Amino acid sequence: MEIVERILAGDVRAAARAISLIECEDSLALKVLSEIHRHTGKAYVLGVTGPPGSGKSTLVDSLAQEYRKLGKKVGIIAVDPSSPFTGGAILGDRIRMQRHCTDPDVFIRSMGTRGAMGGLAKGTVGAIKVMDAFGKDVVIVETVGAGQAEVDIIKSAHTIIVVEVPGMGDDIQAIKAGILEIGDIFAVNKADRDGADRAVAHLRSMLELGTEPKDWTPPIIKTVAKDGKGVPELLAKVAEHRAYLEKTGGLRRKEREKAEREFREVLRERLAQYISDKMDKGEFEALVERILRKQVDPYSAADDVLAKLETK
Amino acid sequence: MEIVERILAGDVRAAARAISLIECEDSLALKVLSEIHRHTGKAYVLGVTGPPGSGKSTLVDSLAQEYRKLGKKVGIIAVDPSSPFTGGAILGDRIRMQRHCTDPDVFIRSMGTRGAMGGLAKGTVGAIKVMDAFGKDVVIVETVGAGQAEVDIIKSAHTIIVVEVPGMGDDIQAIKAGILEIGDIFAVNKADRDGADRAVAHLRSMLELGTEPKDWTPPIIKTVAKDGKGVPELLAKVAEHRAYLEKTGGLRRKEREKAEREFREVLRERLAQYISDKMDKGEFEALVERILRKQVDPYSAADDVLAKLETK
Numbered sequence: 001m002e003i004v005e006r007i008l009a010g011d012v013r014a015a016a017r018a019i020s021l022i023e024c025e026d027s028l029a030l031k032v033l034s035e036i037h038r039h040t041g042k043a044y045v046l047g048v049t050g051p052p053g054s055g056k057s058t059l060v061d062s063l064a065q066e067y068r069k070l071g072k073k074v075g076i077i078a079v080d081p082s083s084p085f086t087g088g089a090i091l092g093d094r095i096r097m098q099r100h101c102t103d104p105d106v107f108i109r110s111m112g113t114r115g116a117m118g119g120l121a122k123g124t125v126g127a128i129k130v131m132d133a134f135g136k137d138v139v140i141v142e143t144v145g146a147g148q149a150e151v152d153i154i155k156s157a158h159t160i161i162v163v164e165v166p167g168m169g170d171d172i173q174a175i176k177a178g179i180l181e182i183g184d185i186f187a188v189n190k191a192d193r194d195g196a197d198r199a200v201a202h203l204r205s206m207l208e209l210g211t212e213p214k215d216w217t218p219p220i221i222k223t224v225a226k227d228g229k230g231v232p233e234l235l236a237k238v239a240e241h242r243a244y245l246e247k248t249g250g251l252r253r254k255e256r257e258k259a260e261r262e263f264r265e266v267l268r269e270r271l272a273q274y275i276s277d278k279m280d281k282g283e284f285e286a287l288v289e290r291i292l293r294k295q296v297d298p299y300s301a302a303d304d305v306l307a308k309l310e311t312k
Numbered sequence: 313m314e315i316v317e318r319i320l321a322g323d324v325r326a327a328a329r330a331i332s333l334i335e336c337e338d339s340l341a342l343k344v345l346s347e348i349h350r351h352t353g354k355a356y357v358l359g360v361t362g363p364p365g366s367g368k369s370t371l372v373d374s375l376a377q378e379y380r381k382l383g384k385k386v387g388i389i390a391v392d393p394s395s396p397f398t399g400g401a402i403l404g405d406r407i408r409m410q411r412h413c414t415d416p417d418v419f420i421r422s423m424g425t426r427g428a429m430g431g432l433a434k435g436t437v438g439a440i441k442v443m444d445a446f447g448k449d450v451v452i453v454e455t456v457g458a459g460q461a462e463v464d465i466i467k468s469a470h471t472i473i474v475v476e477v478p479g480m481g482d483d484i485q486a487i488k489a490g491i492l493e494i495g496d497i498f499a500v501n502k503a504d505r506d507g508a509d510r511a512v513a514h515l516r517s518m519l520e521l522g523t524e525p526k527d528w529t530p531p532i533i534k535t536v537a538k539d540g541k542g543v544p545e546l547l548a549k550v551a552e553h554r555a556y557l558e559k560t561g562g563l564r565r566k567e568r569e570k571a572e573r574e575f576r577e578v579l580r581e582r583l584a585q586y587i588s589d590k591m592d593k594g595e596f597e598a599l600v601e602r603i604l605r606k607q608v609d610p611y612s613a614a615d616d617v618l619a620k621l622e623t624k
Contacts, residue, residue: 040606288572298571
């Protein structure tokens, strides 16, 4: 496929187009993903998550700059599920990122929620693969750490940085409980504010509450993303975590889990497609109508469909 | 099934047990859901969503009390996805709800995120069905209006109330953009605070930004949930919205969409089960390994599986 060859040759417009195809669930997207698969697996995927207002985007920006200093090519995927119905990303964030606009080796893409549940996670996995095949050494995925969808997205990352800020209220603490468990590294951003040390101590004590002792103790780094302070230290911790994963076989395990997850997802979709090919529209509609009228329950209806499939 | 008969007879322990089975994805749950299906469709489902700290739970509490005054039996499902890994609900919220503890006609259940993505939405749909079959006239589903999962959950509601409070920051505004579009009724809660009228005006102007003109103009009600102020007015608006849906065929359309969504979901799951029954574990593992080694891409692997299915 021409578009795949162009992605592999480093054509930014081809890569951008491929991600758009994925996001719109265009049928061509599957062909692209199918063909690029064997060219993936080289990029290191970094997840950055945290509540709104924690300065995540600025931190991602600074991380990208640090990686550029090391000569690494960087891809950024900013996931913004705040508007599930319009699919719009927050304009301000995107404008801010124009700092990298003139650097061809930083490729930024924002993704909003489209289509059905799971669409965003699936789309993000696809976008990561495109950036990987496109030759990015590091792909940074930025999400708001709130719902289940974001947690599923961040699972695609090799290393997860959770961003906090000093002095957040109790409501935020509740949200934090869920993402504490997924953080490999913690950044207390806006650390020039009052209460940074208290926030670090609080995080530390919450982390120590975790029941199972782990080989990897998540470090907590104070950062001031807007000035780049603490960002080299953060990068060093990412490198340490990567080395740890490589040494312990964790990297391979993560890759395997990712492959299995993706395969299961694809299988499920193909099956759904298969069944709707086998079943005519009228038949499906009639079944929905019968379910609605309580003449049959959805479970028995599904069993009937499968039984028919067997004999076709 | 005994448990189903007991639910239909109004045995609260049977209903609670059924919801637990659903939440744990016990195989018995499917049988229960299958059998109760024809006893559902009577309850009116009210969705209440809003950001943390907006006083949603107190408002739900007051709504339940108002419905009790009208002699309605009420079920409450408090969905709390804040901790996707531990499945825990915020204890404080649940304790607060003990106000209804001695009233057998208010049945409260909280649900945390369990298992895979979609698990929470699926579990909530199941819990609504149990409460419906159990004889509740009104089922109130309470969610934090953030991620995609919550939006999917709230879609099960006939009428959606979006709760806001005066003086929330810009970060919250961003989240709001997504849920503005799903609100049938808006409640500006904690309206005894400064800025309540400004919040109403702000909401009104944001709602008017919506491009497509609708038959139903979402009303905005000021409430002080802790004192029950504005709650009867809110209930009156729910009744108005219900009448509107009944008149315009919207209720039937919503029911049909729900039936179709549920059927598709069940079909997908049954298919996944079907394929893993047909495929031995070794075969699946071998394919994942080949995907991992980039010897095959997940799409081609899925096609192979389906092709084999055809000839079996």
